[in-house]
Amino acid sequence: MRRSLAPSQMAKRVKREEDDPEWTEERSPDRKALTSLMTSQMTSLMTSQMTSPSSAKDHEHFIASILSRPFKVPIANYSGPLGLRALGLKRGGPRRALHDPFAEGALVLYTPPQLSAHQQLHADKDKMEVHVVVDPLLANVLRPHQREGVRFLWQCVCGRRVAGSYGCIMADDMGLGKTLQCIALLWTLLRQSPTGKPHIQTAIVVSPSSLVRNWYNEVVKWLGSRVNPQAIDGGSKADIDAQISRFLSQRGVRVATPLLIISYETFRLHATALHRGSVGLIICDEGHRLKNADNQTYQALNAMKAQGRVLISGTPIQNDLLEYFSLVHFVNAGILGTATDFKKRFETPILKSRDADASDKERAAGAEKLTELITIVNRCLIRRTSDILSKYLPEKVEQVVCCRLTPLQTRLYEHFLQQNNPVEKLQDEKINVSSLSSITTLKKLCNHPALVYDKCVSGERGFRGALDLFPSSFDPRCPQPQLSGKMLVLDLILAFTKSTTSDKVVLVSNYTQTLDLLEVLFRNRKYTYVRLDGAMSIKKRAKMVERFNRPDSGDFIFMLSSKAGGCGLNLIGANRLVMFDPDWNPANDEQAMARVWRDGQKKSCFIYRLLSTGTIEEKILQRQSHKKGLSSAVVDQKGPSSATGEAQAEVQAEVQADTLFSLGELRELFSLNQNTVSDTHERLKCRRCVNGAQVQRPPLDADCNSSLAHWHHTTQRKHLSDHVLKMSWEPAVSFVFHQQAHIKD
Template sequence: MGLGKTIQTIVFLYSLYKEGHTKGPFLVSAPLSTIINWEREFQMWAPAFYVVTYTGDKDSRAIIRENEFSFDDNAMKGGKKAFKMKVKFHVLLTSYELITIDQAALGSIRWACLVVDEAHRLKNNQSKFFRVLNGYKIEHKLLLTGTPLQNNLEELFHLLNFLTPERFNNLEGFLEEFADISKEDQIKKLHDLLGPHMLRRLKADVFKNMPAKTELIVRVELSPMQKKYYKYILTRNFEALNSRGGGNQVSLLNIMMDLKKCCNHPYLFPESPKLPSGAYEGGALIKASGKLLLLQKMLRKLKEQNHRVLIFSQMTKMLDLLEDFLDYEGYKYERIDGGITGALRQEAIDRFNAPGAQQFCFLLSTRAGGLGINLATADTVVIFDSDWNPHNDIQAFSRAHRIGQANKVMIYRFVTRASVEERITQVAKRKMMLTHLVVRPGLGSKAGSMSKQELDDILKFGTEELFKDENEGQ
């Protein structure tokens, strides 16, 4: 994450080619949003490579296959003969989806090396991508990821199984062997096992004088309106929450989502007061949410001191409200979420990173804005609401804390006091411990998704205090 994985990979492929170890071709598969960046880096670091970007709709892909794949005119139509064909390009850049959709064409080429960027997307072997790639003819495989372990050892096993299936082919055995991984000898064993397969670099190894980063958890109070909504959601769902009635996991997750929305902003519910123009009245918008009240004060200070801010939320609707808020406050901003694709994305990033850019804030959705995007011109990150998976938040703030960053990076994580959010943060911390222990020297567990017990526990966190306040108030 900001360690130059892309550049290291390109230079690695280039030197394989230049030193005569292989003629290629190389297949690079990456999330669609990062392909433009890969193109740029190839141009810069491996100018002699002929790189073909294989994306677009069905017709444009057919044209690329016809013109860019081979020196023989109808090689691609010849089916099985494709092995014999002389491939025109050195590198084919494509998205995960097309590896699956166009496996007939791509699978007929013998690849010298496959690179999968953000490989934690491969983490379960049920994924179609995984199964399809196993049918490709590939000499060598290279997986790039900033987070090799997101939840448990099982995911790590699937990555290893993809790399060396002959060695890692028994998941049960693997999990059993390392089930009790708190023992010293077990840990050593896992590390010896990982050693030959994993090259792990920390920012500190690559970049000796990286500016520091500080993460602060900022505890925010609910506004009166939020308290009203929060109690309403709890009382409305009393049946599901009452442990004797006991709702199922789905209904508990729905309640959880409602409570998370409420912690962000009560206007995320349909019955919110809009002006005739379709926007919200700025003052009321801010007063309705404890987080926005705080953000308003923070941004004024940050603006005075010439900082630039990335604001992450998981909810695109929340990003809409934040846009209204920034307009009302008169700040210039950019925005990226799942609906904004490759080229537009890169334009927004370039505008924000341009010297002397006026944009003060960049609004990003945690999942869409968290992958392979470079925003090192900002030095302050606000995580408006935390992700279930702490790795997504780390991916998110690594947009700013990366090579190229000149200032100290401050990360403010908003957490609503005595609410589901506070408890989720505690659960997330536990997940982070797991990574620290397995990928660095250490241990792991089978803890994957939330159990019903955990959900119950999270939902009830802080409710006592909330209703107690009310009784005292009366």
């Protein structure tokens, strides 16, 4: 019970203490000290009054002088609330929120329950909850969708959305500010909670090695000296283990280094040291790396003692539903049962319903299970698409450009298929090692004949006698663009971009061998360029990106290996991007294409996806379409049922086309369709074309995220809006899918 320290009340307690010995024994020595001090002050006051003048005027003057004195706490050496604690007393009044919850623009994550006057009177002030408010430093720069994201993350990590679960997946599209949202969450958890104390003391961010320094820079950018992050991006094993040990051994409410930033590879290699301690939160950036629950990285991270888990991935489904299960299981174990349970309960019926030969009963059962899966996962997954950036980002034009093979490429392609006959090697509808090698060879041939020249010289299987097909003037060290349809189109795009615009270009390829060849071409054309691949150190990458993005930089082309820098990099210094070859995983291509069209970009963006007509590259695009359709249905909750009229029929036609690329149809990979302008367009069985010409417009709500069946497409340059591609049409372009997004009124 709190007791008044007013002189009148102290005097009463002094008298009671003299009259009641038992009461005196219950008083602490500190209370007696206070009582003695107050008695002394009262005696002094009475003495001064007796010696003061007795006239009414003098008395009033004396009282006025007493009342005019500033209030002084009658406790020796008092220095605020800590002075009370030093005397064993508790601070008066309820707890207070760290930031004002009623300020304009305040982002309140938690509001304590309202208490009646009676409840407030009897409530324990030291146990009353307080508001949790995001620091205005961050709240004032968060966009509406980011404020919603921070609130969702906080509710999940604090176990307020799923009972007994403390994890979530942030599956926002690229460019929506996932890093900033996680920094706001992290800073809030480190400083406050409804109890008035920090929710966590330490946290770990795990990211690809190329993004470790980027995370460090982002934390410093937004929080400055308020947080002292530690980034581990190199060093000996002993040194790294020592740094980890120091980090995990920290104790207290406010530790010196509350945040550790580390790469997936380093985490796996030093898992033993990391498992000796625990942290309050672990954030996994580019979390689709954990899609395989059987790999060592997944197991090392899953064994970490961390109650709160956040997984960041703009593409949570890359290939199949079992990968999706692995990610959900990592953040909230058991929410979907075991892997076996998941396959039987969800994966099998959903995939059956998407088969072209599925019965009505199977389709209905699959739709029911899909709805059930979405309902469960949506409690711990937040997904927003790039559509919400329309007011912040410029227009984007995405174009899938089908390029005819040159006569040399066609002869080599047919020669390889006839001699190697990879179809015979396909057993049990599965691709073996030999078939994988054949796929890689065909993809390189689509890029340029020079990439298979060594195989022709050595007479490898599939290329015996093929050396005679090359012109006598052929030099593999000096690329001739006219020998490759895609390289010829690229050469024209770069030339017209350089001569008619002030734009910069990002060029992405899956093969460093292809980049080597293109580098020679750029030197011959005297283009200024920079190159980023796996051989470059992390520190050099950051400096290169920073230099390229400067407006006064003279670099025209940024060459990028998709495996080394396909995610996380901000290359808004360029506004044109060329994907020179496709990847089997649509998420890899989408990550790479998002390097230029992202927050901070001011110019209209043009994306070119180059494909060799009728070849394995179109089959890869079609397979991508199937995987994206599955992801759209599960993650974005889109599908045939969301469309109406003709749009619904088109989506259904596309679903049926996609199912042609199950494992049983992989044999079609090893074929060449020379009599088509686009094998993909033929398989979509487009209902909007008559005699190969588009006569009906796509649905009004179609954008770059829609299926190719809803894109504009053309066999003539006049229908294009991009003047650079118009001028680059002849002689190699055969067909173009094109779609615009975020068109300004």
